[in-house]
Amino acid sequence: MRNILILIEYDGTNYNGWQRQPNAASVQEEIEKAIYKVTKKQTDIYGSGRTDAKVHALGQVANFHTDSAIPTEKFAVALNTNLPDDIVILNSIEVPEEFHSRYSAKVKTYRYRVLNTPVRRPIERNYAYHVREDLDLDIIKTMAKLLIGEHDFKAFSSSGSSVKTTIRTIYDIKITKENDIIEFEFTGNGFLYNMVRIIVGTLIELGKKSTRYDIQRALMTGDRGFAGPTAPPQGLFLKKVSYNLDIKS
Amino acid sequence: MRNILILIEYDGTNYNGWQRQPNAASVQEEIEKAIYKVTKKQTDIYGSGRTDAKVHALGQVANFHTDSAIPTEKFAVALNTNLPDDIVILNSIEVPEEFHSRYSAKVKTYRYRVLNTPVRRPIERNYAYHVREDLDLDIIKTMAKLLIGEHDFKAFSSSGSSVKTTIRTIYDIKITKENDIIEFEFTGNGFLYNMVRIIVGTLIELGKKSTRYDIQRALMTGDRGFAGPTAPPQGLFLKKVSYNLDIKS
Structure with a gap:
């Protein structure tokens, strides 16, 4: 049995999420159906993590085991002819038997797009969070820096998720603005459930000069009440998952 | 009766076109329905031109006559609350009685987006024409220059359209490439049915180094056979319609 890693891009608009x-x-079901059409064998795939309904991926990673005769590098093309046009396999490579997309992941990068205009923009409706109010980008950038490093991000996670620890490390937060789009890019060793969306929701409220939320207190107390609302899903993109492997993208 | 001009952005993906x-x-029907909800009167709107199924607009212009008591500048907001999220009114202003979105138009600008990557990209599927083959951008830019100026564009129009003359003037064609997206921007005094899409389809084939098509002969003979295939609709955006009026956008 070979262990095959696939690099996946998808538009999450019409899906109820990855799982x-x-x-x-x-998305998982669509890819499993495509693998079945190609190999004639029911096959489970393991994703690097779930994405919620309407969330997109530019570089989701999954792996599956197969004894199909199809050469590894042909899997991408074979699957693509059996996938809907909002999902594509960018690459397929063989990885060591012990590789697991989720447990072997070292670094994840998420992108979040905010459209900051007085009037909503139809073309961006599925790919950005529309914020009408003027945002102070300097405040947002200054506040974002408080989140970089190893912290207990309990206040920035949705309750009900059962994880061993809520401590995570954010290596970097890049914030850029081009035309009316503010783009956030978060790189970290892992993210709690809804963590990126709650961080963005908090930063946006701070950028509106709301005094209701407080990042330092949120980090110190773990109290969800100090963090802002969860930003909507359509602005979120899983951009990259990194491993101690050389994965071409 | 006031004559009200509306500036419209729409995502054409889910529509069978403007008309x-x-x-x-x-799109026209959705806006007319919204005007009915706001004014309680059946009202016809006049667009600057039709757009085909799946074609988008960043600045479509339409006008309508109304004796509604709603202040002109409030129309945009009132209509937007009654429009689906893939259509938006960016602005509403009063124009002289004799103004007609179509007949008064002086200059139109269209954008066409081409995604040039070996593998299709789900996020771009509704907003770009996917071309897998390597394109020679220098050839495309050189050939595009032949189209600038006043020409008989008969060879670059779909047969069956009944226009008085097929002579049009293209003022400028800007071609830029950023990441994997080639963006064409055409400015002219008017465009024949499918003209932008046929021009792009021709330029793309020339960029693939096809020797089957010939812009100079197409312009000279008016023979559709010298022009390339019609590029698909989803890459096309009506960007701007200009009048001898000062329209804020």
Whole structure:
């Protein structure tokens, strides 16, 4: 059995998220169906992590085991002819038997796009969070720096998720503005459930000069109330998952 | 009766084009329905021109006559609350009685986006023409220059359209490449049916170093056979319509 890694881009607009589930379209199910069409064998795939409904991926990673005769590098093309046009396999490579997309992941990068205009923009409706109010980008950049480093991000996670620890390290937060789009790029060793969206939601409120939220207190106390609302899903893109492997993208 | 001009952005993906028609969703119908909800009067709107199914607009212009008591500048907001999220009114202003979005138009600008990558990209599927083959941008830019100026563009129009003359003037063609997107921007005094898409289709084939098409002969003979295939609709955006009026956008 070979262990095959696939690098995946998808537009999450029409899916109820990455994870297979009854009675709702998922990216995982579409890819598993394509693998079945190509190999004629029911095959489970393991993603690097779930993405929520309407969240996109530019570089999601998954892996699966197969004894199919199809050469590894041909898998991408073979799967693509069996996938809908909002999902594509960018690459397929063989990885060591012990490789697991989720457990072997070292670094993840997420992008979040905010459209900052008085009037909504139809073309961006599925790919950005529309904020009408004027945002102070200097405040946002200054506040974002407080989040870099190893912290307990409990206040920036949705309750109900059962993780061993809520301590994570954010290596970098890049914030750029081009035309009316503010782009956030978060790089870290892992992110809690909804963590990126809550961080963005908090930074946006601070950028509106709200005094209701407080990043330092949120980090110190772990109290969700000091963090802002969860930003909507359509602005979020899983950009990259890094491993101690050389994965071409 | 006031004559009100509206500046419109729309994502054409889910519409069968601008023009109202039986049994198919159109942008015009959605806006007319919104005007009805706001004014309680059936009102016809006049667009600057039709756009085909799946074609987008960043600055479509339309006008309509109304005796509604709603202040002109409030129309945009009032209509937007009654429009689906893939259509938006960017602005509403009063124009002279004799103004007609189509007949008064002086200059139009269209954008066309081409995604030039070996593998298709889901996020761009509704907003760009995907071309897998390597394109020679220098050839494309050189050939595009032949189209600038006043020419008979008969060879670059779809047959069956009944226009008085097929002579048009292209003032400028800007071609830029950023990341994997080639962006064409055409400015002219008017464009024949499918003219932008046929020009792009021709330039793309020339960029692939096809010797089957010939812009100079197409312009000289008016023979559609010398021009290339019609590029698909989803890459096309009506960017701007200019009048001898000062329209804020």
